[in-house]
Amino acid sequence: MINKSLSFELPLPWQNKTFDTSRIGYINFLVGPNGSGKSKFGKTLKDYLGNARLLGTDRLRGMEQNDPLASYHGDYFSNGLAKTHFNQYKMAGQQGLGIDTIILLEERMDLRIQVEATLSHLFNRKIYIEWDSGNLLARAVLGDSGVSYRLDRDECHGIKELLVLLTHLYNNEYPYLIIDEPELNLHPQYQAFFIQEVRKLAGNPTLDPNKKIVFLVTHSPFILDFRTIEDVKSIISFSLDHSVPKHILDIDEKVSLRLSKVVPRINTHHKQLFFSDNPIFVEGILDAQFIASLQEARGVSVAGAGSCIIDAGGCEEVNRYVELCLLFGKKAHFLYDLDSLFSGNLRACVKDDETVQNFLAHAGVANDFAKYCGELDKKLTEAIDRLLHKPLQGQLSRLHQFLSDLGPKSDWDKKKNWGKARVAVLTALSLYRDEVANALKPVLETEGRKQTVIVEEIEGRLNQITTALRQKNIHLLSGGTLERYLPQYSGDRYDLKDDLKRQAVAEEIEQISAGVAETDLASRYGELFVVVCLLPSKIQVDVDRVLKDYLRRYIHELQVAVTNHQNWKLEQIQSHLNTVQSAAVKIFSIEDLQRNENNHFSAVIVISEMLGQERRLVRVSHQTNAGMDDFEITNYR
Template sequence: MNFPISIKANINSHNGNFSRDIEIQGGLTVLIGPNGGGKTHLLRGLKQPLASIVPGKKVRFLSAGRMGLLEQYRSDYNGHHGSNPDYDGANFGSKHDTTRRHQTETLNGDFQTLSERADILIKVQERLRKLFKRDLIIEWDAGTLKVVFARLDTTSKPYSSGREASGLLHLVGILAALYDDEVGALLIDEPEVSLHPQLQSFLLNEIISAAGHPSEGGYKKIVIMATHSTEMLRITKPSDLTSLIFCHDLDKPPVQLNPSDEQLKNRKLQTLIARLGQEHKLSLFCRRPLLVEGPSDVMIASFISNKLELHLEAAGSQLLPVIGKGQMPVVVKFMRLLGKNPVVLADADAFTDDMDLVQCFLANSPAADASASKLGAPSAIKLASSTYSDFCSLVGPNWGDISKLAEGHPYCVNAEEPVDDKVKRRSAFCTLMSLAGSDLKGLINADKWSSMKDRLEVVLRLLEESGCFILRKGAIESYYQASDIYTSEGKPTAAVDEIEFLDQIPIAEIREKLGDLVRCIEHASDGKRIDEAESLRDILLSIAAPAAARLSANEKTTTQDINILAKTILGERANIFKCSVDGEKLTIDIESKILNVNGFPVTIDKNDDVVKIIERVLRSNA
């Protein structure tokens, strides 16, 4: 069965019993509406009919109050504890609860899943380690499930889950449910509960990644969630609206758009939707806002962030469009006034027109001055000022040297006649920064232009170290591979078309063609990338090394011997791997369908250096 799927939800409420007809258009459906609008009733009413849609899979319901019984250890829940909760007594049930983990509507069920599924635990741990500098340990204490957290950025001791932030507990539970490939449909009531706005954006990415039809394989599942948060909505095109269900009142049928509605094809509506977003509000919550020049820049940068799995929002950044000429320095100063550390991705004219933006990043910057002093300059701003002045002096009288090439740049093509000095500087800069090799040497006064390019690169590197990235080719449209680089109208629409093209090409090519943007996004996100191979390394070595040693010491070692050894060493985690012996060779394959790790199966000869082989295989995932 494929989408769309028609479902009749049976509602059992305090106002009586009734049914609601719902169309599931894709992997993710979102119920929105006010408190009392009937979202939770509808969500619960979908549980039973979904069971027939995902045969052989579980239907999991996560309530908004999913902290459940855990709260008794995190608060003085009855007023008898003198405001001293029993933090260290926090637990997630007993061994007897494991068989009911998919029926349990609280976090207990999800942490029980983590105790049973080592591969899901690895996926969760990797995200906690890289994005939140946390680790968690699952342990059984006299038949009771305990969870211990540890901070990776301090030397403090591990601590009970009863002391961890409720937002992280919610996040861990939802991630475990999302990654569980035994679940075919997941119903989540208010996934944003206790989550910081940037964590909501990260969770939405993970939800979208998991959403789909179970027949697609992996851990794809139908996800239906009810939310009050605009951060849990992603609307980039009209068709996204059809996955929204508007609940206005419990006693009234919900409203859902028909995909065949002609209004959804209206170009003005498409442009409007392409500009929707919560960037301005979200930027107030992040540590390192990424300021860009407009909606097209937001769309392209957001795509690159997701494509490269850099997770801007989870890393404490947030895209923020700054509309209006000359507004970027003003917004940078405002953000700093709020105690934030803004990163800028600006068009070339922000550098060639004046020194205002450069002043924001290089004036009174000890780090930039230190870098400049290594180059023999008195300060970063003086180095930049002298370079800028000399560049302007070079372009004026020597425009003819480069004009034949520069006049084809969008800055010139889209400019009003006659072309003034400002446009000449813009076009000359972009042309010069794009030239290399024989093209650069072929210019009249090539030595002067080549020397100027080197000096400009030094200044641009200083700016990038300080968080200011200049688009060397001009505006974002100058980097387009499929859409018109001369686009001056309908820019969001052109950006949508460009994204569709970029989504089909290899990541390596995106890094090459859009290097300026990639460097900026890596800087804003601190370059953190999800790499499950790293989390798998120690576990793999703990079995590969002793297994290879046993094979070397005993020629009669069998596949069964190695698998028993793995079980002894790793316990339940041994189920991640499948080991086999063929003569003097050991082969280790990965059994999990949800871990995204390349390089398997790994074959090791009894005389091989196990560590080098494992490191080489896992490095291939970088």
């Protein structure tokens, strides 16, 4: 990283906000959803830096293979680049176009050699520049064929992209290079190749004039090349609420050291978190598959809400992303099995969080999350002692056997069995509450007082912890693991098997994909369904909200036609509507028309299938007030 201060006022859509940092990376990644302002930020950054080159998303303009509008508006580049317009081409280049690339290659043999050598190595192309009647032309020869062709017109987009990108990357005239979506038109392997070339040239230009600072506006996980914590620290994250872009360029060494443990684990799938405002983290791939299917069964879209589901590979892996998301201002959601509360670092991740502490304080129970969790541990330990005191019958016999099989309690700390035992008790409590409550009746007496373990107290503490964690969008399944909620899971509730979970998830997905009412889903999955409803999602496209605007006009035209043409039959009315509402021919049609005296009529308008909706109909008459939505869309009979 380099000590370089940036401080500039952000343009619209930001309002009276300033971006500040005292450091920047050699390679900086600008990430975020579409519409979050990354491109506008890049242009403002270019003006602020001054001696910077910007390559916009339309950088191949003027180098199109086919321009259908050229025959109407003129093809200004049909004969090449006119020398008399070089200054204009260079000025266009300063605005983000790549049209000056060919001029640079003509004027700079050093650039031409590097670019030609690279493209020849990758694609077996030879590039040369020639003059034709005062116009500059870039040509290419494929392999040993000797066949020459116009590079700007007849070459594929990917190679032209690399031609432009590499030329300006290798050009040492500018110490700063800003590229908007370098991944455009590039196969993933060539995205990876380009970022390798960027690494070779990225550096401190004040120490080495051949190095440059690079800013990459990207939506591609292949461009996000993380090798060290410095790469993650060089992310500038944008959000749809247009808050000041978040970065961790200035975080201290202690935080850097903690986050450095995450870097080797961030794979292409995990990088989705940087492109979403509100990613969802789950522990495993089966969890991800089931949650996605359940949301679809509810008729909502995760992607439509700008979210994504990321399987991190275990609760400890999920923990590693909690801090990272908080630092980047991500409104991330985390779905945990209950065992994460008793084993691992979940408590450590949130123990100092003010939101969690304030919730507990306002609830009147404590303001120390770790201590409050410790008190739950103590109550569960008492419950375990009582449940092991004598053999249990009925539904709890398997629980007793499981606890006994963990071995002597004196060895539980070494084998991390306390967490397993506590989760087992809470799982049993969620499944067989009355039996557990009965087994924990106060029967022991110590020094003249009864030693009691109250089920309500355990449930109350767990509920407060679950609710406190939810303040940070951390959703804890208080009944155990995800498979605990799957009716098709046939395995042991305490000693879980991955193969049985896999089978259960597949069967559940098949069942709900066939169509299940939301009320039935809620009944089937209980608390799991409640939690899933809290995750980011958006209802499917509401086509009716837009459709009704056009339907009102169609109804009005129908009423006018029937009133003004008293002798017209259905076919004539339909033909007239097809003329005056020609754009609606594939959407609306009249299926039935009944005329009565005094221009009274009734008709049925059929609505075609659209966006997953089956055919539907609307019944209208001379009395229908379309402007007041005095009609109802119903299923086709």
